[in-house]
Amino acid sequence: MPMQIGEKNFKNRVEKGLGDDFMRGAVKSAQSRLQNNRKLAAEDLGDWEDWRTLGQEIRQHTIENLDYYLNELSENVAELGGHVYFAETAEEANKYIQDVAKKKDAKKIAKSKSMVTEEISMNDALEDIGCEVIETDLGEYILQIDDHDPPSHIVAPALHKNKEQIRDVFKERLGYQNSELPEELALFAREKLREEFLQADIGITGCNFAVANSGSFALVTNEGNARMVTSLPKTQITVMGMERIVPGWEELDIVVSLLTRAAVGQKLTSYITALTGPKKEEEGDGPEEFHLVIVDNGRSKILGTEFQEALHCIRCAACINVCPVYRHVGGHAYGSIYPGPIGAVLSPLLGDDEEYKELPYASSLCGACTEVCPVKIPLHEQLIMHRRNMMEEREMGNLAEKITMQGFGVLTGSSSLYKIATKMAPFVATPFIHDGSISKGPGPMKGWTGIRDMPAPSKERFRDWYKKRKAGK
Amino acid sequence: MKVSLFITCLGDIFYVNAGKAAVELLERLGCEVDFPASQTCCGQPAYNSGYHTQTKRSAKNMIEAFENADYVVGLSGSCAYMVHEYPHLFENEPEWKQKAEILKKKTFEFTQFITDVLKISDVEATFKAKATYHTSCHMTRLLGVKDSPYTLLKNVKGLELFDLPHKEDCCGFGGTFSVKMNRISEQMVDEKVMHIESTDADVLIGADAGCLMNIGGRIERQDKPIQVFHIAEILNSRGEV
Amino acid sequence: MEAGQIHNKDAFLSKVRNHLGVIEVKDHVEKPEWSVSPQKNVLKGKSKDELVEVLKEQCKVIHTDFYQTKKNELNGVLESIIKKFQATSVVSWSDEEMKKYLNGIDAIIKNNNIDFSEWDDSNPEESIKNAEKADIGITYSDITLAESGTVVLFNSLGKGRSISLLPKFYVALIPKSSIVPRMTQATTKIDQEIEAGNLIPSCVNFITGPSNSADIEMNLVVGVHGPIKAAYIVLDDI
Numbered sequence: 001m002p003m004q005i006g007e008k009n010f011k012n013r014v015e016k017g018l019g020d021d022f023m024r025g026a027v028k029s030a031q032s033r034l035q036n037n038r039k040l041a042a043e044d045l046g047d048w049e050d051w052r053t054l055g056q057e058i059r060q061h062t063i064e065n066l067d068y069y070l071n072e073l074s075e076n077v078a079e080l081g082g083h084v085y086f087a088e089t090a091e092e093a094n095k096y097i098q099d100v101a102k103k104k105d106a107k108k109i110a111k112s113k114s115m116v117t118e119e120i121s122m123n124d125a126l127e128d129i130g131c132e133v134i135e136t137d138l139g140e141y142i143l144q145i146d147d148h149d150p151p152s153h154i155v156a157p158a159l160h161k162n163k164e165q166i167r168d169v170f171k172e173r174l175g176y177q178n179s180e181l182p183e184e185l186a187l188f189a190r191e192k193l194r195e196e197f198l199q200a201d202i203g204i205t206g207c208n209f210a211v212a213n214s215g216s217f218a219l220v221t222n223e224g225n226a227r228m229v230t231s232l233p234k235t236q237i238t239v240m241g242m243e244r245i246v247p248g249w250e251e252l253d254i255v256v257s258l259l260t261r262a263a264v265g266q267k268l269t270s271y272i273t274a275l276t277g278p279k280k281e282e283e284g285d286g287p288e289e290f291h292l293v294i295v296d297n298g299r300s301k302i303l304g305t306e307f308q309e310a311l312h313c314i315r316c317a318a319c320i321n322v323c324p325v326y327r328h329v330g331g332h333a334y335g336s337i338y339p340g341p342i343g344a345v346l347s348p349l350l351g352d353d354e355e356y357k358e359l360p361y362a363s364s365l366c367g368a369c370t371e372v373c374p375v376k377i378p379l380h381e382q383l384i385m386h387r388r389n390m391m392e393e394r395e396m397g398n399l400a401e402k403i404t405m406q407g408f409g410v411l412t413g414s415s416s417l418y419k420i421a422t423k424m425a426p427f428v429a430t431p432f433i434h435d436g437s438i439s440k441g442p443g444p445m446k447g448w449t450g451i452r453d454m455p456a457p458s459k460e461r462f463r464d465w466y467k468k469r470k471a472g473k
Numbered sequence: 474m475k476v477s478l479f480i481t482c483l484g485d486i487f488y489v490n491a492g493k494a495a496v497e498l499l500e501r502l503g504c505e506v507d508f509p510a511s512q513t514c515c516g517q518p519a520y521n522s523g524y525h526t527q528t529k530r531s532a533k534n535m536i537e538a539f540e541n542a543d544y545v546v547g548l549s550g551s552c553a554y555m556v557h558e559y560p561h562l563f564e565n566e567p568e569w570k571q572k573a574e575i576l577k578k579k580t581f582e583f584t585q586f587i588t589d590v591l592k593i594s595d596v597e598a599t600f601k602a603k604a605t606y607h608t609s610c611h612m613t614r615l616l617g618v619k620d621s622p623y624t625l626l627k628n629v630k631g632l633e634l635f636d637l638p639h640k641e642d643c644c645g646f647g648g649t650f651s652v653k654m655n656r657i658s659e660q661m662v663d664e665k666v667m668h669i670e671s672t673d674a675d676v677l678i679g680a681d682a683g684c685l686m687n688i689g690g691r692i693e694r695q696d697k698p699i700q701v702f703h704i705a706e707i708l709n710s711r712g713e714v
Numbered sequence: 715m716e717a718g719q720i721h722n723k724d725a726f727l728s729k730v731r732n733h734l735g736v737i738e739v740k741d742h743v744e745k746p747e748w749s750v751s752p753q754k755n756v757l758k759g760k761s762k763d764e765l766v767e768v769l770k771e772q773c774k775v776i777h778t779d780f781y782q783t784k785k786n787e788l789n790g791v792l793e794s795i796i797k798k799f800q801a802t803s804v805v806s807w808s809d810e811e812m813k814k815y816l817n818g819i820d821a822i823i824k825n826n827n828i829d830f831s832e833w834d835d836s837n838p839e840e841s842i843k844n845a846e847k848a849d850i851g852i853t854y855s856d857i858t859l860a861e862s863g864t865v866v867l868f869n870s871l872g873k874g875r876s877i878s879l880l881p882k883f884y885v886a887l888i889p890k891s892s893i894v895p896r897m898t899q900a901t902t903k904i905d906q907e908i909e910a911g912n913l914i915p916s917c918v919n920f921i922t923g924p925s926n927s928a929d930i931e932m933n934l935v936v937g938v939h940g941p942i943k944a945a946y947i948v949l950d951d952i
């Protein structure tokens with residue numbers, strides 16, 4: 001699955017989301033639960049703002065010295081006997097992974113959840129050469145069984161589905177016969193996937209954080225599937241976006257603590273698994289062969305720009321969980337595997353910005369995202385930055401808007417013109433006023449009055465009143 | 474104390490009563506209120522739409538309009554915040570950046586000015602109503618003014634103030650967002666109106682003209698029996714509105 | 715161990731440097747002094763006994779049974795857990811330390827007719843199969859984090875990854891001396907090992923209770939791919 005999901009037209013995607021009552025109900029209740037958990041976990045610490053500050057400093061330092069830390073990481077992995085492939089593009093990454101699979105004559109591949117492999121469409125590439133790829137994260141598994149329904153959230157990919165839908169999919173595709181109780185559904189998946197883990201030739205994982213000083217990488221999970229994937233198959237491939245790295249374990253502690261709290265409100269998830277190279281020779285379980293694939297795929301061109309902070313993201317989804325726009329339109333409306341505020345910032349950077357040109361505007365700039373981000377990414381400011389680039393540098397705006405804005409600049413930049421314009425407002429508006437307000441406005445006002453009234457301009461502006469009052473004193 | 478009123482464009486044209494109330498109240502609190510007539514709009518609509526060159530024209534005009542002011546008191550949290558953003562805007566024009574910094578330092582939102590500068594928490598107002606207060610996003614999150622409105626409203630005699638559930642949620646205004654993405658904005662404002670209705674309040678109070686225009690406009694469209702006031706009107710009230 | 719290969723590094727990193735505006739290849743980067751260190755204040759100055767209390771409370775949050783006992787009463791506790799879980803098969807780690815803890819297990823095995831096996835690195839297939847079939851997997855904890863209720867396992871020879879993962883139930887023996895406030899103390903120790911040039915374990919697992927998932931309508935389901943129940947036994951005198 002590439003980064004782009006669903007149909008091309010943004011407006012249609014939004015309408016589809018707005019019309020999907022179940023999805024909206026599911027998203028709303030999930031959001032309120034996740035938000036609440038995050039809040040409690042943050043309050044519990046008492047000094048959450050200090051944690052955020054530390055998180056931000058760590059991420060900033062790491063990204064500013066990314067070349068150094070990636071070098072250190074790769075040298076350490078190689079010293080332990082692991083192989084490292086630096087992939088500039090999705091194609092390069094996929095080609096390398098295909099080659100490993102071919103060399104191992106792999107039939108079955110067990111995979112734990114990873115956004116970057118979605119981004120580069122790795123599953124398709126492996127299926128192209130005849131491998132069977134099995135998603136083992138429960139949410140991802142559900143989506144895969146359901147004809148590869150795209151994920152709608154970066155932490156809980158099947159957030160948009162209800163348990164009845166899941167029961168039906170299991171029933172139809174896998175002959176499931178029990179109820180829609182989450183416990184029974186999960187138990188069924190456990191049994192199904194057990195066999196797969198034991199048979200898999202290769203395990204593939206993403207990477208929450210690589211640790212440069214030891215050549216390790218950490219996986220943050222609750223289900224235990226990532227542990228299976230890294231304990232049982234003989235060959236392991238780990239794919240990481242190149243920014244997912246910290247200098248040492250001291251910093252790993254902080255980013256993991258921020259991630260689990262911000263994402264789900266847990267002090268730590270059930271499993272934080274930190275792996276360092278392939279298994280040692282005499283050890284019984286763990287992979288004999290280990291490959292690390294470090295993916296650029298458009299990230300390096302974000303470095304050195306005003307968007308560099310977007311690479312600080314630790315993919316906790318806290319911004320998504322508080323976003324009111326996401327709540328109403330759902331994840332699929334963004335047309336990207338990265339939805340919500342961080343998706344609206346990242347998708348135009350990593351993907352085709354023409355395709356994602358509406359996303360930076362799909363925000364009321366309320367700043368809820370910025371307020372919760374555990375590494376203090378100024379998300380709403382990044383959205384404004386996108387808007388500025390699109391309008392001023394790329395001139396992607398439409399002509400009418402551009403003229404309006406130029407007019408705005410002229411008017412508000414000159415007090416005398418402004419005064420004339422505001423004085424005329426009541427006269428211009430007169431034909432549209434009924435009972436003191438405007439309910440059907442002309443031209444660009446339609447967007448407003450389509451859903452709400454507009455107050456009538458006051459006959460006497462404040463400035464006129466003030467002038468008279470002053471004269472009368 | 475000399476204060477210069479920053480009325481905001483919406484205040485000048487639509488919310489004239491709020492402006493009048495603000496002048497009267499500030500005077501009652503011992504301030505000498507002045508209105509620099511060359512002020513226009515803070516430039517936020519253009520800024521948030523990505524037209525930063527145009528925004529600079531508004532900003533320069535505002536900087537000049539308030540050059541001689543001791544204190545600038547804005548009637549909308551969001552617009553006051555926009556003024557606080559000016560230094561960013563002039564990152565590459567040191568001369569203007571410096572002037573913008575000066576303006577930023579002396580610019581306050583209306584309730585913030587009363588509680589933090591005048592150090593007054595009771596303006597001795599009376600307003601008999603069941604009311605709830607809408608915390609606007611820019612004012613609370615970005616400008617950081619969280620408690621001032623509540624401090625002042627709590628001391629208004631006769632005012633029964635209900636907590637607004639999910640008060641931190643955006644009302645869906647977002648400037649041009651309300652027009653460009655009006656289908657999404659509609660859902661957001663509906664949710665807000667629903668939360669307001671759930672409180673039993675018949676009066677909605679706000680400190681941001683944009684939000685009030687949005688929520689008020691939706692309330693009007695749906696004919697809900699809720700009256701909308703700018704906080705200055707409440708704080709200036711002596712019992713009769 | 716033969717060194718692995720690194721492909722395409724130079725071109726990749728030089729592109730990164732270009733965008734970052736870095737001209738020279740750095741041979742050393744000094745980490746800055748971070749302006750704050752809130753992690754060091756968590757449960758600061760608490761005694762081991764106080765930390766045990768924190769751990770006990772946290773066990774309620776993470777759906778984990780909590781026991782506290784002395785070394786010479788461990789067998790009784792283990793037996794009651796085996797009975798409670800209605801277990802018929804048990805697997806455990808097999809290193810020297812583990813053997814010390816389990817030196818009385820023979821009697822329990824006999825009395826309860828338990829199928830018992832230890833992890834054997836020289837026979838991984840068999841060991842994995844045993845673990846997969848087992849009702850209970852037993853390990854001890856190398857470091858224990860009070861704040862989160864986490865046992866840290868340094869997997870290595872005799873300490874297979876599968877023991878804490880494949881069985882239906884997981885039991886961790888926790889020497890009181892292994893309890894520290896939080897993850898910070900564990901990661902500091904690992905950083906010190908690295909600094910000293912020592913190899914760190916190929917797998918370090920931070921385990922916090924049984925496996926779980928909230929992927930279905932955000933309802934918490936305890937027990938997904940890993941163990942479906944967990945019990946911690948704190949050993950007071952070790």
Ligand code: SF4
Binds near residue numbers: 312317318372377379
């Ligand atoms: S942008 Fe911040 S809040 Fe959003 S996913 Fe990334 S780290 Fe989390």
